[in-house]
Amino acid sequence: MSKDTEILDELTSSEYKYGWESKFEAESAPKGLNEDTVRFISAKKNEPEWLLEWRLKAYRHWLTLTEPKWPNVKYPEVDFQDAIYYSAPKQKAKPKSLDEVDPELRDTFKKLGISLEEQKRLTGVAVDAVIDSVSVATTFKEKLGELGIIFCSFSEAVQEHPELVKKYLGSVVPITDNFYATLNSAVFSDGSFCYIPKGVRCPMELSTYFRINAANTGQFERTLIIADEGSYVSYLEGCTAPMRAENQMHAAVVEIYAAKNAEVKYSTVQNWYPGDKQGRGGIYNFVTKRGICAGDNSKISWTQVETGSAITWKYPSCILKGDNSVGEFYSVAVTNNYQQADTGTKMIHIGKNTRSRIVSKGVSAGKSQNSYRGLVKIMKRAEGARNFSQCDSLLMGDKCGAHTFPYIEIENSTGKVEHEATTSKIGEDQIFYCNQRGINTEDAVALIVNGYCKEVLNQLPMEFAVEAQKLLALTLEGSVG
Amino acid sequence: MSTTTDIKSSFISQYREFEKSLNGSAKGPLHQLRKEAMGIFEETGFPHAKNEEYKYSNIGKALEKQLAGQAITQASSLDAAGVQPFLFDELEANQLVFINGQYRPELSSLISNNSEVVIKELSEAYQEQPELVANALSKEANPATDAFLALNTAFVQHGIFLHVPDKAVVSQPIVLHFISDSSRGTTTSQPRNLFLIGKSAQISVVEAFHSVGEQSSFTNIVTTIDVKENAQVDYFKLQTEQDNSLQVNTTQVQQEANSRFTATTITLGGGLVRNNLNIAQNASNIESNMFGLYFLHGKQHVDNHTVVDHRKPHCQSNELYKGIMDDASTGVFNGKIFVRQEAQKTNAFQSNKNILLSDNATINTKPQLEIWADDVKCSHGATTGQIDEEQVFYLRARGISEESARAMLLYAFAADIIDQISIEPLKARFLKFLSDKLQTQI
Numbered sequence: 001m002s003k004d005t006e007i008l009d010e011l012t013s014s015e016y017k018y019g020w021e022s023k024f025e026a027e028s029a030p031k032g033l034n035e036d037t038v039r040f041i042s043a044k045k046n047e048p049e050w051l052l053e054w055r056l057k058a059y060r061h062w063l064t065l066t067e068p069k070w071p072n073v074k075y076p077e078v079d080f081q082d083a084i085y086y087s088a089p090k091q092k093a094k095p096k097s098l099d100e101v102d103p104e105l106r107d108t109f110k111k112l113g114i115s116l117e118e119q120k121r122l123t124g125v126a127v128d129a130v131i132d133s134v135s136v137a138t139t140f141k142e143k144l145g146e147l148g149i150i151f152c153s154f155s156e157a158v159q160e161h162p163e164l165v166k167k168y169l170g171s172v173v174p175i176t177d178n179f180y181a182t183l184n185s186a187v188f189s190d191g192s193f194c195y196i197p198k199g200v201r202c203p204m205e206l207s208t209y210f211r212i213n214a215a216n217t218g219q220f221e222r223t224l225i226i227a228d229e230g231s232y233v234s235y236l237e238g239c240t241a242p243m244r245a246e247n248q249m250h251a252a253v254v255e256i257y258a259a260k261n262a263e264v265k266y267s268t269v270q271n272w273y274p275g276d277k278q279g280r281g282g283i284y285n286f287v288t289k290r291g292i293c294a295g296d297n298s299k300i301s302w303t304q305v306e307t308g309s310a311i312t313w314k315y316p317s318c319i320l321k322g323d324n325s326v327g328e329f330y331s332v333a334v335t336n337n338y339q340q341a342d343t344g345t346k347m348i349h350i351g352k353n354t355r356s357r358i359v360s361k362g363v364s365a366g367k368s369q370n371s372y373r374g375l376v377k378i379m380k381r382a383e384g385a386r387n388f389s390q391c392d393s394l395l396m397g398d399k400c401g402a403h404t405f406p407y408i409e410i411e412n413s414t415g416k417v418e419h420e421a422t423t424s425k426i427g428e429d430q431i432f433y434c435n436q437r438g439i440n441t442e443d444a445v446a447l448i449v450n451g452y453c454k455e456v457l458n459q460l461p462m463e464f465a466v467e468a469q470k471l472l473a474l475t476l477e478g479s480v481g
Numbered sequence: 482m483s484t485t486t487d488i489k490s491s492f493i494s495q496y497r498e499f500e501k502s503l504n505g506s507a508k509g510p511l512h513q514l515r516k517e518a519m520g521i522f523e524e525t526g527f528p529h530a531k532n533e534e535y536k537y538s539n540i541g542k543a544l545e546k547q548l549a550g551q552a553i554t555q556a557s558s559l560d561a562a563g564v565q566p567f568l569f570d571e572l573e574a575n576q577l578v579f580i581n582g583q584y585r586p587e588l589s590s591l592i593s594n595n596s597e598v599v600i601k602e603l604s605e606a607y608q609e610q611p612e613l614v615a616n617a618l619s620k621e622a623n624p625a626t627d628a629f630l631a632l633n634t635a636f637v638q639h640g641i642f643l644h645v646p647d648k649a650v651v652s653q654p655i656v657l658h659f660i661s662d663s664s665r666g667t668t669t670s671q672p673r674n675l676f677l678i679g680k681s682a683q684i685s686v687v688e689a690f691h692s693v694g695e696q697s698s699f700t701n702i703v704t705t706i707d708v709k710e711n712a713q714v715d716y717f718k719l720q721t722e723q724d725n726s727l728q729v730n731t732t733q734v735q736q737e738a739n740s741r742f743t744a745t746t747i748t749l750g751g752g753l754v755r756n757n758l759n760i761a762q763n764a765s766n767i768e769s770n771m772f773g774l775y776f777l778h779g780k781q782h783v784d785n786h787t788v789v790d791h792r793k794p795h796c797q798s799n800e801l802y803k804g805i806m807d808d809a810s811t812g813v814f815n816g817k818i819f820v821r822q823e824a825q826k827t828n829a830f831q832s833n834k835n836i837l838l839s840d841n842a843t844i845n846t847k848p849q850l851e852i853w854a855d856d857v858k859c860s861h862g863a864t865t866g867q868i869d870e871e872q873v874f875y876l877r878a879r880g881i882s883e884e885s886a887r888a889m890l891l892y893a894f895a896a897d898i899i900d901q902i903s904i905e906p907l908k909a910r911f912l913k914f915l916s917d918k919l920q921t922q923i
Contacts, residue, residue: 380840395855398822404850410865413837419863425855
């Protein structure tokens, strides 16, 4: 309990712990965005012609778009010409073993608590470490290879499995999807690629670390996960970022494709730099995440713990196209100081007897604003569709805000949709009850917040605990236990 | 957007004629207000589908379809006998009849004492107290917030001015009948009502909307209600228009300390109905209740938007809207609850329940909470489903036919809203409307 208390104290007082900057030599694209930048990135990555065309198409479409203004967040105008769209840590040759990896890079991992040596010893976690947009080390790859699982960096996949990339890239999030997804399509630098073949159950949790490193580099990650018929995979994504004075933008795209009977579980712990107590700096996190349950009886489950970023704006969504497919969304979003979060999900029911479940828990403290925005749409053909949504907000302090914008659109009479939301603070009677039993107020608050988020945190895979605890230490771990 | 330009310019030219017809009265504070509002309307036009507030209801397009190229007339040949079926005779009440937006005193009956309540035609009230009326009109409803509010304000002339002095208890309800008669041609009306409810006063007001005639009709009505300290207001809206009628119905309520305001909106008819109910709580210990029922068939489209703005501490609001959608009808519900930072100890509850009877029916619901205060209890819920087959089975096992069983369950679902009405004859009448509708539909 005492540990919980410390952490809860830190929740409202501490500075960002993972703030340091590694001194890599970055090989960067010139500042600004134009067709040359897109060509530069593509050439740098030695990409085939079709991918360059695809990027350029996205870029040309992007020029016709204007920045969306509808989210419930406020931030200064982003100058897209004032950013570097590509930077890679310098590397002489591909490392075959850990010894060949840049020692400074390995130190960074150590600070993060994911030293690869330790990771290797830990059972069942393969790490595709991404430092500033380029994958540097991939472990357990061979072991996965035996099962036919492809887990590699996106650029590697482009070289080695172009047919898969070509088939699925942009199939869930088309290049015309939205402003930031289109931008990402044009300039994405790297990311992770994962393919699980038919009938294979991935024996370990696949995990990627993201870090933003060189100053002024926007991070445009592209993740593509394909689960073929009857396969299963659990994918983990976690983020930390060094301290930074000016704002940085992060516009990632994650696409998940689940074929018949496949199941994908995607867990995120997001802990980008949230800015200081006055709300200066911090990461803008504008992410497009979407999965399609293309085959019958498939399942996609999103779990996210959002504690960082000055602005979080993302809606991991499920398109439930296959009959009997299932979509799930579990979210804890914690905002503090001047953080703003506008997050939620979209569940599009197309297939018959599709089911979805949304559990969203928001905690706002300080002067932060926390919004849930979700869409549940039941199309005409989706007979017997079922949705249950719950979105709760907890307010700590009277300067913060909690907002709920649920959209429910139903076109089929057999659909059953329930939505409920509550907003409250920690009740004095609850605290009193704990005090009476000898639990001091601080511990009681920790206990209550813990219980409040438990439903979502239970969804995180066990293997994530190692990472999540370190990454979340300052914000959530205490209240989570 | 381009499709609604014609209808927009038709309203603008209507306004020019209206302006001419005013002659000498085109000066003064009221006309200033009209001009400003028209300026806003000319600039914004009808809201298009990209407008978040009108996302699910493209009213401009519907107007274009129904009214474009039609000559607009206010003429009607309805007489006392023609109006008779609409009146609530069983109710001991003041009944005021409007036909195509014009007050018809000869068809109306006022029974309340003048010391209890002052009821006047709006233009008459303006003649007597121009400053008061113009101020009240501009204070309660900012035309910049909504295109239809701006349009109504531009044409403001007729309507009811209702003033209840402090401490007056009006024992007989006030019933306002708005009848759209399109038998002589397409008609539009834009009534504006102004209710000033004094301190510790009590009153019940009913607004009933009916329509007759073969042509289209469009009603764009705005009612502003000022509820002073300790006052209690029960406000009912009954919409039973024909399918060729369009209606935009805006109610702006300002509540002062310790007051109680209850709105009940029952929509059983009308081709396209949009209801805006905006309540602002300006002081402490206020109670606001909003109840709604919409039962739709055919291609009806009904959109209920409600906003409660909790600005001060220790207030509460309750909201319950229920809907039944049959055939190819569309229901829209958008409930917003704002709790400002100052409004600690707020209790706000919101619920929207829907039944879809057909696969072609649609419901779009958006129960929305925006909260800036921490010591509050707020919840909202929305459900959509169909009639519970087990309940049907239970009734059928007891020898009740399937149709009656379904009708019975729907009646029970819908009657929830009507049951809370305390004026017995009114309740009975509403229940009758409901059972009539059930009989014709099911």
